[in-house]
Amino acid sequence: MREATRTTQRWWRWRSNPLRRRADIVEAWIVLVVWTVIAAGGILAGLVAGHAAEESFAQLRRERHAVAAVLVKSRAEPVPTGEAGASERVRAKVRWTASDGSPRTGWTLVGSGHKPGSGVVIWTDSRGQLAAKPPTTGAAAAEAALLGTGAALTFGGLTFAAGRFARWRLDQGRYEEWSREWAQVGPQWGRKAR
Known part of the structure; x- marks a missing residue:
């Protein structure tokens, strides 16, 4: 049985050929x-x-810091965070002391199951404003x-x-x-x- 011959030529465009345009x-x-x-x-x-x-x-990890806060009020419905394996989080009003010593309050996500008056950990940026937790080194x-x-x-x-x-x-x-x-x-x- 005869093998099929290859009719295409590699690199044909680079070779000298009278039909090459x-x-x-x-x-x-x-x-x-x-x-x-x-x-x-x-x-x-x-x-x-x-x-x-x-x-x-x-830079996010350098600018954001964990701060101890007190839970003032929370909402009952959990907020989906999109993080796999994360516990349910609820929107809550928290109170904390900024780095300049002034008291601050604001709304952020905290783990469910905390009662008003309990301590929670929140994240703030370099200006003392609430911020999201920065990604870990591995996640980043x-x-x-x-x-x-x-x-x-x-x-x-x-x-x-x-x-x-x-x-x-x-x-x-x-x-x-x-x-x-x-x-x-x-x-x-x-x-x-x-």
């Missing part, structure tokens, strides 16, 4: 540039985005990696789309060129030889 060389360069930009730019975009996210989370690293991966994939997708658009424009030019050539040659095919 200028558009074929341009397309070869577009493909090379697009894949190089996707590889190098995607890695760079992912690293920059991941580093920026990690730095932002580290995972989220930064996810953001970096998303940035790399987005950059790669946009670059690939730009390359496909450029190749589509080349194809449109080829179709127009073929139409012009066919308009010249096509009518001659209908004539009878004498």
Whole structure:
């Protein structure tokens, strides 16, 4: 039994060929540039985005502090927090002392089951305002990696789309060129030889 022979040639656009058009060389360069930009730019975009996210989370951890507070009043209905495995949290009014010594009150989420007058831990920012708990180091690293991966994939997708658009424009030019050539040659095919 005879094996099938391969009819396509690798790197044919780069080889010298009398049938090779200028558009074929341009397309070869577009493909090379697009894949190089996707590889190098995607890695760079992912690293920059991941580093920026990690730095932002580290700044949150530096600026936010746990503060002891007293529960003043709470609502009965739990608020979904979206955190897996987190206990039910309720919206509650709390009272705490700011770093400048002034008493403050505000509404925040606390664990359910606390009664008015009991102590709770809240998080405040550098100005003494209520803030959300900052992400842990592990959660921040995972989220930064996810953001970096998303940035790399987005950059790669946009670059690939730009390359496909450029190749589509080349194809449109080829179709127009073929139409012009066919308009010249096509009518001659209908004539009878004498």
